[in-house]
Amino acid sequence: MRVAGIDCGTNSIRLLIADVVHTGQGNTLVDVVRTMRVVRLGQGVDATGAFAAEALERTFAAVKEYKALCDEHQVQAIRFVATSAARDVSNREVFAEEITRILGVSPEVISGDEEASLSFNGAASVRAGQEGKSLVIDLGGGSTEFVLGDSTGPLAAKSLDMGCVRVTERFQEVGLEAPQAVDFIDSTLRTLNDHVDVSDVDAVIMVAGTFTTLTAQALGLSTYESEKIHGAELSFEQMRTATQNMLAYSREEREALGFMHPGRVDVIQAGAAIVERILHYLETTSGNRPMRLIASEHDILDGIAATAVFNA
16 A cells, blocks of 8 residues: 655655555555655744744645645555644644645644654664664654653653754844753753653664754765665764764855755754753763664654555
8 A cells, every 4th residue: 555644844844655565563664755845834933823924835835746746656545744833823724724625634733742652653663673762852843752662662752842943943042052042951851850761761763854964964974865874873972073063063064064954054053952952861861871872764754654544
């Protein structure tokens, strides 16, 4: 069966068209098309509580393109999921009605907990068959999902209203190194304490564009090479060096990086600042427990596509 999953986030909208193949261990996805457009749907949402007209126009244009790809590849079922930016906006109905008109399916605005579960199911394949606990961290534009799990599936999850677009817009005047920016990130991370226990985590699976871009930086890649990024293992020191380098670059230097998507240039430094504080949080909260950092190109999008079969 051929399915399509669409992940509409705060910064980007992504499409995965895949064939669902039945194996002895369950269903496996075989990619047909995997693509992304940066539409910045969450532009100004943190301040206004509503989608900007130009952000909606960019998003609708991308969805029309995705509909054409679905038709071209004879997709049998589509699941469209909207995450952080669409949860609380005042003009959500305008967004939903137009998406339904274009695609023929209604967008699902999922909770942070469901977003976390889909992220884990999509990302955990990078450690398939390995023992121990994994912490999947999906750093998006408006929120960041933390999901603890093992080979049986998710065990605990928490969604935090903290992402690279939200932090960029909130602290663009004072700067990311200002005490109030650091305090916001750290205090937000501390809300994990009663929900996700990181004391016995063996591997941290890093998903979404901020992490994969920083992984490209850490690996010294001159272009974005998905096959080298997916499954790459880094130390905390390597990732910390990557974040510090990214935070030191000028806008022109970021633009010149061969692995940098143009739509991430303005928000990647906020993402790097968040990652830096996440590393600090994991070290201090776990008592410096050794953990491996593993980059994964498979994430919530794969989880969305895998569950699209239920929309057939």
